Amino acid sequence: MSGRERVYSTRAIVLKRRDQGETDRVLTVYTPGLGKRVLLARGVRRPASHKAGHLEPFAHVNLLVAKGRTWDLVTQAETIYGFRRLREDLDRTAYAYYLLELIDAFTEEEDSHPELYDLLLMGLSHLEQTEQPGLTVRWFELALLRLTGYQPQLFQCVQCGASLEPVTNYYDPERGGVLCPRHGEGQHGAEPLDVGTLKVMRYVQSQPYEDSMRLNLTEARLRDVERVLARTVRTVVERRLRSPDFIRALQHIS
Numbered sequence: 001m002s003g004r005e006r007v008y009s010t011r012a013i014v015l016k017r018r019d020q021g022e023t024d025r026v027l028t029v030y031t032p033g034l035g036k037r038v039l040l041a042r043g044v045r046r047p048a049s050h051k052a053g054h055l056e057p058f059a060h061v062n063l064l065v066a067k068g069r070t071w072d073l074v075t076q077a078e079t080i081y082g083f084r085r086l087r088e089d090l091d092r093t094a095y096a097y098y099l100l101e102l103i104d105a106f107t108e109e110e111d112s113h114p115e116l117y118d119l120l121l122m123g124l125s126h127l128e129q130t131e132q133p134g135l136t137v138r139w140f141e142l143a144l145l146r147l148t149g150y151q152p153q154l155f156q157c158v159q160c161g162a163s164l165e166p167v168t169n170y171y172d173p174e175r176g177g178v179l180c181p182r183h184g185e186g187q188h189g190a191e192p193l194d195v196g197t198l199k200v201m202r203y204v205q206s207q208p209y210e211d212s213m214r215l216n217l218t219e220a221r222l223r224d225v226e227r228v229l230a231r232t233v234r235t236v237v238e239r240r241l242r243s244p245d246f247i248r249a250l251q252h253i254s
């Protein structure tokens with residue numbers, strides 16, 4: 001897209017939306033070529049609007065956008081795929097919103113990252129199809145951490161580099177992964193990591209999605225993996241919130 005062009009078209013996934021004024025909506029979307037964008041959709045809350053139905057969260061859409069001085073404006077919207085089955089199931093809907101929140105929290109505006117777009121689209125598609133929505137979300141978290149440069153080290157001690165033994169090791173997301181018992185025990189921020197949980201995380205991190213979905217895990221195991229990954233995601237998001245880039249971006253918005 002050259003600077004002179006006033007209109008561009010893009011595929012997008014709607015991350016979130018908020019009402020603006022009487023009839024408008026501000027949309028945050030994720031696009032393959034332009035990364036995260038904030039767009040204004042004028043008049044979509046009018047009953048007669050043709051665009052409204054296409055601009056729901058996690059809808060996969062084609063947009064025609066006009067460049068504006070403060071906001072880029074959505075001039076046309078059509079649905080590529082609406083993920084209707086996802087919307088009909090409350091649990092899956094909640095999981096889908098979580099994927100959108102993760103993408104939002106891990107990205108800056110206009111920082112293009114096509115692989116993240118593909119990941120989000122794939123994540124939503126898997127979530128719609130899978131018999132294992134919980135494990136699908138764990139797969140998504142690990143893939144997101146990898147693509148954004150925060151992949152936890154699960155094979156070697158992050159302090160001494162020694163290969164990890166199949167025993168209870170320790171996990172510290174602040175230090176980027178697993179610590180051997182010698183370096184993890186008693187360390188502030190390092191929590192014991194069950195060897196079964198470590199194995200599941202390694203497998204999901206390194207094997208194709210379909211293979212990971214064949215894992216037959218107990219509820220307790222799934223919850224433990226969820227807990228460890230939630231801690232990891234929280235650490236990364238908190239670190240991003242403190243980063244100079246993020247603070248600059250905030251100043252730019254306000």
Ligand SMILES: [Zn+2]
Nearest residue numbers: 157160180183
């Ligand atoms: Zn060590």
